[in-house]
Amino acid sequence: MTDTRTSLRAETGPFFGEFGGRFMPESLIAALDELDEAYQLAKLDPEFHRELAELGRTYTGRPSILTEVPRFAKHAGGARIILKREDLNHTGSHKINNVLGQALLAKRIGKHRLIAETGAGQHGVATATAAALFGMECVVYMGEVDTERQALNVARMRLLGAEVIPVKSGTRTLKDALNEAFRDWVANVESTHYLLGTVAGPHPFPAMVRDFVKVIGEEARQQMLDLTGALPDAITACVGGGSNAIGIFHAFLDDTSVGLYGYEAAGDGVDTLRHAATITKGRPGVLHGSRSFMLQDEDGQTLDSHSISAGLDYPGVGPEHAWLSSIGRANYRPVTDKAAMEAFRLMCTTEGIIPAIESAHALAGTIELGRELGPDATILVSLSGRGDKDVETAGRYFDVLDENGNARV
Amino acid sequence: MSDTIVSPVASTIAAAKTERAGALVGYLPVGFPSLDASIDAAVALVENGVDVLELGLPYSDPVMDGPVIQAATVAALEAGVRLRDAFTAVERIRSRVDAPVLVMTYWNPVLQYGVDRFADDLVSAGGAGLITPDLTVDSGADWLATSDRTGLDRVFLAAPTSTDERLRLAVDSSRGFVYTVSTMGITGARADLGTAARALVARLREQGADSLAVGIGVSTADQIAEILSYADGAIVGSALVKALADGGVPAVARLASELAEGTRR
Numbered sequence A: 001m002t003d004t005r006t007s008l009r010a011e012t013g014p015f016f017g018e019f020g021g022r023f024m025p026e027s028l029i030a031a032l033d034e035l036d037e038a039y040q041l042a043k044l045d046p047e048f049h050r051e052l053a054e055l056g057r058t059y060t061g062r063p064s065i066l067t068e069v070p071r072f073a074k075h076a077g078g079a080r081i082i083l084k085r086e087d088l089n090h091t092g093s094h095k096i097n098n099v100l101g102q103a104l105l106a107k108r109i110g111k112h113r114l115i116a117e118t119g120a121g122q123h124g125v126a127t128a129t130a131a132a133l134f135g136m137e138c139v140v141y142m143g144e145v146d147t148e149r150q151a152l153n154v155a156r157m158r159l160l161g162a163e164v165i166p167v168k169s170g171t172r173t174l175k176d177a178l179n180e181a182f183r184d185w186v187a188n189v190e191s192t193h194y195l196l197g198t199v200a201g202p203h204p205f206p207a208m209v210r211d212f213v214k215v216i217g218e219e220a221r222q223q224m225l226d227l228t229g230a231l232p233d234a235i236t237a238c239v240g241g242g243s244n245a246i247g248i249f250h251a252f253l254d255d256t257s258v259g260l261y262g263y264e265a266a267g268d269g270v271d272t273l274r275h276a277a278t279i280t281k282g283r284p285g286v287l288h289g290s291r292s293f294m295l296q297d298e299d300g301q302t303l304d305s306h307s308i309s310a311g312l313d314y315p316g317v318g319p320e321h322a323w324l325s326s327i328g329r330a331n332y333r334p335v336t337d338k339a340a341m342e343a344f345r346l347m348c349t350t351e352g353i354i355p356a357i358e359s360a361h362a363l364a365g366t367i368e369l370g371r372e373l374g375p376d377a378t379i380l381v382s383l384s385g386r387g388d389k390d391v392e393t394a395g396r397y398f399d400v401l402d403e404n405g406n407a408r409v
Numbered sequence B: 001m002s003d004t005i006v007s008p009v010a011s012t013i014a015a016a017k018t019e020r021a022g023a024l025v026g027y028l029p030v031g032f033p034s035l036d037a038s039i040d041a042a043v044a045l046v047e048n049g050v051d052v053l054e055l056g057l058p059y060s061d062p063v064m065d066g067p068v069i070q071a072a073t074v075a076a077l078e079a080g081v082r083l084r085d086a087f088t089a090v091e092r093i094r095s096r097v098d099a100p101v102l103v104m105t106y107w108n109p110v111l112q113y114g115v116d117r118f119a120d121d122l123v124s125a126g127g128a129g130l131i132t133p134d135l136t137v138d139s140g141a142d143w144l145a146t147s148d149r150t151g152l153d154r155v156f157l158a159a160p161t162s163t164d165e166r167l168r169l170a171v172d173s174s175r176g177f178v179y180t181v182s183t184m185g186i187t188g189a190r191a192d193l194g195t196a197a198r199a200l201v202a203r204l205r206e207q208g209a210d211s212l213a214v215g216i217g218v219s220t221a222d223q224i225a226e227i228l229s230y231a232d233g234a235i236v237g238s239a240l241v242k243a244l245a246d247g248g249v250p251a252v253a254r255l256a257s258e259l260a261e262g263t264r265r
């Protein structure tokens, strides 16, 4: 076999090992084929890459910087810890990278309406932003539960001109927002692009979204070499659907010396029923169009997931992660709400950075991993988003806000 | 159509076409409002003129279903319906009436139960086959093999947006009938079915379809009569579920008998 065939970076779907595929109603197959074709063409078109890179530079703020966090690192066994600052992107998270890629593609296919699902609201905000930028219509589906815990992001989307539809079906969280977005797409496929927000869903989404976020790791790989003269010993990221994690992992997949660690939300704990630790506790099945690990009962009914972080509160995970786990290339570990919130606070007070609660799961994992690997290790962390949207949740958690969200006096 | 296996559903539809304008296919979910009532309601459908039953297996993430069916299947799941209840329902319905029963199911429950085991248990219960809304022919190699082994019917969907090549695939691989999706959208009654269904049926005929039924949005005898002027069967779902939810078994029986009038024009 040639080098490119053995490269773990060469996977383009529909399958990643035995995971992935396309399990979708026939009504959507034509749209998925159209998207796939348009994407394959765009991929070969230097003009597409130029436009996207230009947007990255002049709109998102790419490249995002690295920040070393020595005061935080003291709590993590003294390992050298370096953050990849996706929180500094325009709109506040890594989600904008995928959104701009897909919005450019939608423009090429001639769609003028963008729909999206959102959990934390970050993907919805990014999609609303791109719709405003490109002069497109935008509808965002958001579980009713999430509209309550991420009210600020609902307001942001509406200010940006998007319509936010609270989803009242099923468990009223992210998975039901995906269902509703698919239903909208089935009915409006002629005019509409479904801008899926993570590396899950039917082909071509997992591979395409991965390609739009892998810039994170490509930048970070060079930045690490420039900063430390070497590759990191380990990379950590939180895993909801898995886009920020695959984004930072992908450039390093063939660097076998680099350990890859994804952190899933363990909610109240993986031995309770309230968690979202899909790879740790789930088993393979089909959800939202692809075969991957998922939380399900004996009959294949999707189980409710739970996490303090809306962005990780999803009972599925992208198929490429299921594959990386199955071949042993990446490790997936659970982090409880409590551990994540402790890491959140530590990052605030030691480094002056308020992380998204999603990203705080990666930070909690990093503390543990740093203690395991010891002071000689270098760990690169995906700081996927900033915590502005979480101030109310965290404020209540730490009792600096009362139950009405007002400052304690 | 794969024609080495005799399909009870295709024969029933063919018979309805010689006796009347065509066949009426009726959908109800298993376990709504209770297992017993869903069985009584399905039996009542057949006693009131429904030719082929489509029993829906409630699923947590039904992306093809509109609010009426979602509400019913969520209620069934909350009331504790289990996958195995589908086999019980099929068996008990078949012991009371002689219509073929297809199970409509999203793919994950079948995968988790085991494709072969599911098929074998469905055969034992007297079921006719499966309608698979989120499994297309090109993703369904294991189901194609299992349905050939067991002789079960397999109903695939065809949509207005499907290419001719994909329509051919659906026609060649379906057994029983081709589920012709009338409009781009999810399940739910619609006043206006538009012209998409008629055009799609014509395209499917060109690909050799000799047994096809039109569904999604069908809710009145007039619509059924119109559909049967160009198709072999008409499928009604949400309207029956709504009748059952609002007025119980008597109401759904009454509606079935009204709808069946549409097959006699």
Ligand SMILES: Cc1ncc(COP(=O)(O)O)c(C=O)c1O
Binding pocket: A093, A094, A095, A119, A120, A121, A122, A123, A197, A198, A199, A238, A239, A240, A241, A242, A243, A244, A245, A310, A311, A312, A356, A358, A359, A384, A385, A386
């Ligand atoms: C800041 C942030 N990080 C992570 C995630 C989780 O998504 P993914 O696993 O696709 O990166 C979200 C989702 O909303 C998010 O807002």
